[in-house]
Amino acid sequence: MRKVDHITGLRQRMEKLERGLSGMPSARLSFGLGAIDDVVEGGLAAGRMHEVNGLAAWSLTLVLAGRSGGPVLWCARTPGKAGSSDHRLYPPGCVAFGFQPSQLVQVFCANRQELLWACEEALRSAALSLVVMEDTGNDGSAISLTAARRLQLAAEAGRTPGLVVSMEPEKAVFPAATTRWQASPAPSDGSHLRMALQLTRNRAGRGGQWMVEWNETARHLSVVSSPCRRPGNAANAQLAG
Amino acid sequence: MKRRVICLWFPALAADRAMRQTPSWQGKPLAVIAESGNKVYLHAVNQVATSEGLTPGMLLASARATCPGLVTRSADMAADGRFFTVIAAWCRRYSPLIARDGQEGVFIDITGCAHLFNGEEAMLGDVMQRLARFGLSVRAGLAGTPGAAWALAHYGENATIAPPSRLADSLANLPVAGLRLAGETTDMLNRLGLRTIGALYGLPRASLAARFGREMVERLDQALGAASEPLDFDMEAKKFRAIARFAEPIGRLEDVEAALARLLRNLREKLVKEARGSRRLTLRLVKVDNSASTIIIGTASPSRDADGLARLFHDRLDGLDAGFGIERMVLEATVIEPAEDEQGALPHTSGKTGISTPLSHLLDRLANRLGFDSVLTVAPAESHLPERAVTAFSAAFAPVGNTPFPLASMTRPSRLFEPPQWLAAFTPAIGEMRLWGNKRCVRMMAGPERITPEWWHDDAAWRGGARDYWWVEDKTSNQRLWIYREENTERWFLHGLGN
Numbered sequence: 062m063r064k065v066d067h068i069t070g071l072r073q074r075m076e077k078l079e080r081g082l083s084g085m086p087s088a089r090l091s092f093g094l095g096a097i098d099d100v101v102e103g104g105l106a107a108g109r110m111h112e113v114n115g116l117a118a119w120s121l122t123l124v125l126a127g128r129s130g131g132p133v134l135w136c137a138r139t140p141g142k143a144g145s146s147d148h149r150l151y152p153p154g155c156v157a158f159g160f161q162p163s164q165l166v167q168v169f170c171a172n173r174q175e176l177l178w179a180c181e182e183a184l185r186s187a188a189l190s191l192v193v194m195e196d197t198g199n200d201g202s203a204i205s206l207t208a209a210r211r212l213q214l215a216a217e218a219g220r221t222p223g224l225v226v227s228m229e230p231e232k233a234v235f236p237a238a239t240t241r242w243q244a245s246p247a248p249s250d251g252s253h254l255r256m257a258l259q260l261t262r263n264r265a266g267r268g269g270q271w272m273v274e275w276n277e278t279a280r281h282l283s284v285v286s287s288p289c290r291r292p293g294n295a296a297n298a299q300l301a302g
Numbered sequence: 303m304k305r306r307v308i309c310l311w312f313p314a315l316a317a318d319r320a321m322r323q324t325p326s327w328q329g330k331p332l333a334v335i336a337e338s339g340n341k342v343y344l345h346a347v348n349q350v351a352t353s354e355g356l357t358p359g360m361l362l363a364s365a366r367a368t369c370p371g372l373v374t375r376s377a378d379m380a381a382d383g384r385f386f387t388v389i390a391a392w393c394r395r396y397s398p399l400i401a402r403d404g405q406e407g408v409f410i411d412i413t414g415c416a417h418l419f420n421g422e423e424a425m426l427g428d429v430m431q432r433l434a435r436f437g438l439s440v441r442a443g444l445a446g447t448p449g450a451a452w453a454l455a456h457y458g459e460n461a462t463i464a465p466p467s468r469l470a471d472s473l474a475n476l477p478v479a480g481l482r483l484a485g486e487t488t489d490m491l492n493r494l495g496l497r498t499i500g501a502l503y504g505l506p507r508a509s510l511a512a513r514f515g516r517e518m519v520e521r522l523d524q525a526l527g528a529a530s531e532p533l534d535f536d537m538e539a540k541k542f543r544a545i546a547r548f549a550e551p552i553g554r555l556e557d558v559e560a561a562l563a564r565l566l567r568n569l570r571e572k573l574v575k576e577a578r579g580s581r582r583l584t585l586r587l588v589k590v591d592n593s594a595s596t597i598i599i600g601t602a603s604p605s606r607d608a609d610g611l612a613r614l615f616h617d618r619l620d621g622l623d624a625g626f627g628i629e630r631m632v633l634e635a636t637v638i639e640p641a642e643d644e645q646g647a648l649p650h651t652s653g654k655t656g657i658s659t660p661l662s663h664l665l666d667r668l669a670n671r672l673g674f675d676s677v678l679t680v681a682p683a684e685s686h687l688p689e690r691a692v693t694a695f696s697a698a699f700a701p702v703g704n705t706p707f708p709l710a711s712m713t714r715p716s717r718l719f720e721p722p723q724w725l726a727a728f729t730p731a732i733g734e735m736r737l738w739g740n741k742r743c744v745r746m747m748a749g750p751e752r753i754t755p756e757w758w759h760d761d762a763a764w765r766g767g768a769r770d771y772w773w774v775e776d777k778t779s780n781q782r783l784w785i786y787r788e789e790n791t792e793r794w795f796l797h798g799l800g801n
Contacts, residue, residue, distance in 0.1 A: 116781055117801045119716055132661060132702045139676065140720065147719055148799060152680040152692050154716035156707050162680050163706050166697050168668055169676040179668055188661035246780035246801045254782065254800065 090129055090191065090222050094282040100260060100269045101240060108220045110213050112238035115230040117256040119150070120158065121244040122193055122226050124275060124282065127159030129222075131190030132166060134183045136176055138195075139169040150195075159280040177208050180223065184212060187219035194225045196234050209237040239264050247272060255285060304466050307533075308410040308426065309451035310393070310433075311441045314358075315406050316346035316382050318438045320375050331369050335362055336377040345377045349439060389438070390536060396429065401448075401533035407455070409448050409533050426461055445469060448533055449525030453480030453499065470526055474500025481521045487514050499525070542580065542635035544568040551590050551627025555619060558587070558628065562615055565633040566608040579604025579641030583611060587622070588630040595622065599670050602662055602698040604641040610663065617671050661702065669698045681705040686753060688714065688797065689763065713751070713773075715784040715798025721763065722795035725785065730794075737796065743777040753786075766791045773800065 091104030098104055105111050105125065113121050126133045140149055152162035168183075170176040176194060183192045194212075196204070204212075204225070216223045225235040233241060241262035247255040254277075259270040272285045312318070316334040321327055331351035333344045342362040354369040366372055383405060390408050393400050396419070399411035412425065419425035426444050433440045443454025445464035450473055454462045457480040464472035473480070476499050478491045491514070496502060502510065502522060511519045523529035544565040552558060562585065573579060581604055585597045599614045669677045678694040679702055685691050691714075728735040733744045749772030755764035766788030774783050782800030787793070 116779055119799075120801050123716055147723075148717045149720070151688070151715055151718035151798060153682065153688075153707055154714040154718075154798070154800070156709060157714070158716065161703075161706055162692075163703050165680060166665065166702055167678045167680065167694070168672065169678075170672060175672060179672065182667060183664060186660050186664040188664050246782065248777075248780050249775065249782075255780075256801070 088220060090125060092125070092282060093128055094273065094284065096271060096284050097258070097260075097269070097273075097282075100266060101263065102265060105222050105224075106239060106265075107222045108217045109239035110209065110216055110223045110225065110235060110237060112225045112227075112233065112235040112241040112262075113244055114227045114232065114234065114242070115244040116228060117244040117246045118226045118228060118242075120246075120254060120256055120275065121242060121258065122224055123155050123158035123160045125224065126155070126165075126191055126193065127161070127280070129190035132164050132188070133160070133191045133193060134166045134168060134189050135193045136168045136170060136179050136183070136195065138176065139171050157277045158275065159277075173204075177204070177212065181212055181215040183219075184215040184221050184223050185219045187221060189221055192216075192221055192223045194223065196225060196227050203234050203236060206236050209235055213237055233262075238262060249274075253277070303414055305411070305413050305446055306416065306422065306444065306466075307446070307448045307451045308396070308412055308429065308442060308444045309403065309448065309455040310408045310410070310429070311403075311452075311455040312386075312389070312406045312438060313441060314346045314348055314352075314439050315386060315389075316377055317348040317351075318346075319382060319385050321348055322437045327373055330373050331356065331371060332373045332375065333362070333365060334377045335374050336379075389433075393429075396425065399533070400536045402536060403452070407452070409451070411533065411535070412444075422463055426463060430461055445472065447525055447527045448531050449482065449521065450527075452482060453525060456480060470500075470503065473525060474498060474503070478502070481518070481525055483518055483521060487518055490514065542569060542572050542576075542578070542638060544572070544633045546631045548629060548631075551629050553624035553627045555622065558619060558622070558624070558631070559612070559616065561631055562619075562633070563608065563612055565631060566611055569633055569635060570606045570608045573606040573635065573638075573641075577640060578635075578638045579606050580635030580637060581605075581639055582635070582637035583615075584634050584636050585615065586630075586632040586634075587624075587628045588632070589624065590626040590629050593625065598636075600637075600674065600698070601666050604639040606641065614666060614670050617667060662698075665697045669696065674698055679704070682707045685756065687756060687761075687764070688718065688753070689720070690756075715782075715800045717799040719797055719799075722786075722797045725794040725796055728785075728794040735794075737776075737783075740778070742779070744774040744783070745777060746772060747775050747782075748773040750787075766793070771797070 088107035089102070089104035090107065091098050135150060137149065150167065152165060155162045155165065168179050170179055176196070180192055180194045183189055212223060225238065227234045230243065230245065240260060243259040243261050245257045247257045249255045254275045255272065256275070257270065257272055260268040262268070273282045274285045275282055317332055320332060320334055329350060331354050332348040333351055333356060334346045335342055336345040344356060344358050344360045344362065344365055346358055347356045351369065351372065356365050356369055356372070362374065386405055390400055390402055393408050393410050397410050397412045397415045401409040401411070403409055416422045416425050419428055422444055426442060430440065430442060441455045442461045443451040443458055443464070444462070445451040445454055446466050446469050450464055450469055453473055453476050454464060457476045458472070462472065477497060478499055479488045480499060491497075499522070507519055520529055524531040546561045546565055548561070552561065582598060582600045586594050587597075588594045597615065597618045599611070599618065601611070601614070605611060665677055674696040677697045679697045679700045680692050680694050681700070682705060683691055683693040725735045725737065730746070733746070735742050735744060750770035752768055752770050754768040755761060767790035769786040769788055771784060771786045774785055775781070776783060783796055784798035784800060785794055785796050788795070
């Protein structure tokens with residue numbers, strides 16, 4: 062018995078030390094990539110709403126879901142109903158992004174009203190590491206400021222980060238996002254997945270852009286190079302400009 | 303008050319059940335068959351078959367010889383038993399006292415109930431009519447004792463009512479088999495010329511008992527009401543129910559919630575006493591005009607936490623139409639499970655500890671509003687077909703973080719198209735395709751990975767034969783596409799996205 066107590070004690074001490082070493086409050090969902098984490102003060106703030114859009118939005122979301130380390134609730138429209146996309150999250154594919162789908166709770170909502178309700182409840186419950194709201198509504202309308210504010214308050218109450226994901230590039234869906242990211246796929250070197258990340262809105266600091274590569278086996282992001290140094294690509298040219 | 307008993311006999315329950323399931327057999331002779339050793343015999347026959355001369359117990363071979371058009375079906379005793387249980391429970395609409403007579407008869411003790419159905423005749427008529435509408439062949443008897451009712455149902459004219467004063471007369475002409483005697487006793491009585499029950503009335507009891515055993519005399523006494531025959535009544539399952547009646551109809555949401563809280567506390571006490579928890583609760587709100595709205599909530603594991611359950615109801619009470627006011631509220635636990643320990647809050651089966659978590663609470667709330675099939679957790683399934691590799695469970699019942707997915711699924715896309723999109727103008731040699739109205743140039747990246755259909759499943763989506771999957775990258779948008787070519791049709795499809 063005493064041995065067990067001792068080990069538990071040591072574990073608790075280690076946890077404390079680790080928290081101290083990382084030098085940031087645990088209420089941040091970090092990217093695990095210094096270059097980006099520095100800009101957003103250590104990661105996505107918990108208790109805030111964030112937005113990711115662009116064709117690689119899901120990749121980034123899944124990476125963050127994996128890094129959150131706990132149960133993730135993913136709200137989407139019911140497939141086959143009006144307003145749902147013709148493609149949907151495929152759990153086995155999440156493994157490649159370091160996110161174990163057994164930690165996933167999928168919620169399907171018939172309309173946006175239910176979607177907002179479900180997300181609000183989920184954020185407020187404080188039971189999840191991340192709440193993802195997939196809004197691929199064909200109507201393309203943005204979420205109203207009131208609804209956005211409600212979600213923001215729910216996130217604060219539950220100290221849970223919320224992420225609004227949409228495939229529409231260049232188009233903000235969520236008006237009150239604390240940070241907004243633009244993720245576009247970038248040409249890969251044939252093995253690892255690359256994406257061009259752009260922080261287009263950051264209420265707490267400056268923006269930025271990075272060309273990052275996701276290593277499936279090592280499960281981490283790394284910066285490849287500045288995207289403007291890669292000529293001859295439309296997506297990059299756009300980013301550089 | 304004089305005892306009155308109805309006996310119902312379902313002579314062809316198995317056949318009736320088969321006919322109900324397959325209405326197209328209407329008008330055809332049907333036999334439900336069973337095997338005993340290496341003999342196949344008729345277990346039950348329908349009316350058409352009876353009129354063709356078939357009887358239960360006949361060998362199938364001889365039955366086929368008599369009636370070549372015979373439709374047969376093998377007996378499922380367990381299902382018949384369940385069906386019979388349902389019928390027996392249905393009989394409770396006439397009286398709360400129901401006793402089963404083997405697997406094909408029911409005694410209904412209607413003492414003091416007949417006037418509710420306008421008298422015995424109307425009541426028995428109602429029983430027969432309703433059962434006939436269910437497609438059941440039934441024989442009935444109504445008498446002052448279970449024994450007499452049984453004799454009338456089995457050997458009397460169908461639906462005979464024996465008036466209390468003339469019980470002995472009503473039985474007098476029935477065969478002695480109507481006394482529920484052992485086979486050899488009946489045979490012996492018949493050999494001695496004592497064919498009817500009436501023939502036994504005048505005989506000295508002492509010599510009857512000496513000759514045929516005490517049982518026979520007792521059966522006779524039971525039928526005539528000289529000896530009592532207690533029935534083994536089916537007790538109705540204990541109801542966990544709380545009712546609130548209001549002197550004045552209520553309509554405000556706050557009032558409804560206050561009443562509900564009281565009902566929940568009331569129900570909780572009953573559940574605690576029996577060490578039970580409820581998995582499903584039904585709340586019926588009966589309005590002044592006697593219309594009712596019903597709200598049903600479910601929980602992942604047995605619960606009797608009044609506050610937690612009230613929260614689940616709260617979401618559903620929004621937008622409730624009280625009409626002219628609610629007169630009565632009935633809360634009933636419809637699914638009950640043992641729950642031994644005192645539970646503080648809604649428990650969840652995470653890791654089988656039964657400890658309540660905020661997550662389980664959240665999942666219950668979401669599932670109760672959006673539907674249990676809209677809140678899902680996933681687990682890997684034993685299949686290499688992409689569509690079949692995942693099984694989804696209702697999150698309220700399958701804990702989060704249960705079965706990890708293998709690393710082998712790394713080569714799968716993160717988004718899947720359902721159904722796959724046909725790439726009409728794709729030629730791999732040129733590497734051009736049209737997708738969503740745009741021309742795309744692709745470069746081959748990796749592949750092929752061949753996936754062959756599972757021959758044991760006839761899946762319409764896999765009729766095109768084996769698929770060769772490739773990962774390609776689109777030069778324009780840099781998206782990673784998971785495409786395949788069907789072996790038989792040589793057509794190309796887009797099945798997933800890797801970004």
